[in-house]
Amino acid sequence: MPIPPELEERFTQLGRGLVQANVRLGQVLEALGKGGGGPAEEGPALGALLDLVDALGETFARREETRGRRRWLPWARRNGEGAREDLWRGLALAREAALEHLAAQGIEPIPPGGPFDPALHRAVEARPAPAPALAGTVAATHRQGWVRREGSGRLVLRAAHVSVYAEGAEGGR
Numbered sequence: 001m002p003i004p005p006e007l008e009e010r011f012t013q014l015g016r017g018l019v020q021a022n023v024r025l026g027q028v029l030e031a032l033g034k035g036g037g038g039p040a041e042e043g044p045a046l047g048a049l050l051d052l053v054d055a056l057g058e059t060f061a062r063r064e065e066t067r068g069r070r071r072w073l074p075w076a077r078r079n080g081e082g083a084r085e086d087l088w089r090g091l092a093l094a095r096e097a098a099l100e101h102l103a104a105q106g107i108e109p110i111p112p113g114g115p116f117d118p119a120l121h122r123a124v125e126a127r128p129a130p131a132p133a134l135a136g137t138v139a140a141t142h143r144q145g146w147v148r149r150e151g152s153g154r155l156v157l158r159a160a161h162v163s164v165y166a167e168g169a170e171g172g173r
Contacts, residue, residue: 049098050107054144056095060088076111102146110145110160113138122147124157129165139163 102108110120115137124142129135138160145160 025168041147046157049102050144050146051134053095053098053102056091057144059091060076066145081151106149107146107157110147110156112141112160116164120147120156120160121162121164123164125163126166127163129167132167134165137165139165 116123121138127139127141129137140163141160142163143158143161145155147154148157
């Protein structure tokens with residue numbers, strides 16, 4: 001089933017961007033290995049690649065929301081619902097390729113949940129703890145954090161932005 005020209009152009013641009021980001025990522029990681037650089041937010045290419053992976057993840061998290069939307073209907077009628085699934089498969093492949101490349105470079109996401117660790121997390125919100133035992137734990141992740149394995153340690157490339165359960169918290173940012 002054919003992909004609509006406007007989506008085909010977007011995929012072409014995405015593919016070019018991933019190739020460029022791949023090359024640039026190698027350069028950024030090399031600079032980090034030589035003691036240059038710093039957090040990913042200071043390295044635009046690496047930061048952009050991490051943001052792309054995050055955006056693709058968020059897209060998949062909201063996938064069901066697009067079912068039955070009017071903007072998909074004319075395209076699905078012309079190309080069949082299978083074309084829509086092909087689009088999702090293409091996006092999934094792009095995300096997997098980026099994650100595999102990051103993993104090959106020793107870059108991995110900070111796992112969600114668990115105890116709040118100021119070395120890995122940036123608290124952006126306090127929420128009342130539903131139980132005293134949950135105070136000091138991560139309630140929700142708003143922005144994925146990333147680390148790079150280095151020997152027996154880890155270098156935080158981007159701290160995870162999280163909500164934290166706190167005793168007696170009123171909530172808010």
